[in-house]
Amino acid sequence: MNRLATQTGLALSVLVLASCATAAPPSRLASYIGQEAVSGQVVAAVPAQRPIRAGLVVISDTAAPDAAPALPDEAVHRLAETLQAEMSRITPFAIEKIIPNEGITPGGDPAQLAELGKRHGVDYLVTVVLSSTEVEYPLTIFLAWTAHSQPGFRCDNWSLVEAAVVDVKAGKTVVHAEGRGWATLDRPTAPGINQWYPVIWRRPLEPNWRWWPPSYEAAPITLRVIAMNEAVKRVVSNLQRAWIDRLEAERAASQHG
Secondary structure, three states: OHHHHHHHHHHHHHHHHHHHOOOOOOOOOHHHHOHHHHHOOOEOOOOOOOOEEEEEEEEEOOOOOOEOOOOOHHHHHHHHHHHHHHHHHHOOEEEEEEOOOOOOOOOOOOHHHHHHHHHOOOOEEEEEEEEEEEEEEEEEEEOOOOOOEEEEEEEEEEEEEEEEEEEOOOOEEEEEEEEEEEEEEEEEOOOOOOOOOOEEEEOOOEEEEEEOOOOOOOHHHHHHHHHHHHHHHHHHHHHHHHHHHHHHHHHHHHHHO
16 A cells, blocks of 8 residues: 555656646746846847856745745855856856846846946846745655655755846847756655655656755755756756847848848
8 A cells, every 4th residue: 555655646746747847936037027028029139249248146036926945045156156157158148247136126127137237347147037836745755665664755846047138238138048947855754764865856857866965954955956956957058049049030030131
């Protein structure tokens, strides 16, 4: 019966992940750059300079319903450094400085980002919004993958990283993209079996990959960091793809014009 319950729980987890992968968490980018910029109705001109020198600001958003807690400041700073290095390496945007989030709020005037960029002397501001959603539910877990079991919990985390390149002088967005990441945390109801739990999985994309957090207390934060790092990897490649698509669209428009 316990094994059947576990199989049912695993199947439920995969179904939940599959159904929520594209829906959770909801996009938060429009709250910062405006709906018209997200829909592509208002865009800035493609910069002529290469590389495109820019600043980077990272915003942790927890305003959406059912949002997971924000990452600690140290973890956000490490993500910002990763974004700076990877965007400068893969995309045409050379991130020259990481700019602190100075009171940028959701639902405010998108011009606040242009004003932030002007204060820090950059022509382009790569605005990155971090958000995530979590669901925790009961699950029967096994010790050493055998028939010995005990009650526990599984927590599914869906993380979203959205990036928009803002033309500071024009107050408009050049290009934007998103990246999503998923991870799950399994833990027993009663701690103490540290050889196997808590454990984090990158399900469903890498079902055999797992990571053991340093402690039960650190497990929730470790889960969020792993899922968010997966989202960071995807947003960088997707931003490069969005940039290429923008160039191709501009070229096609000029040929037909």
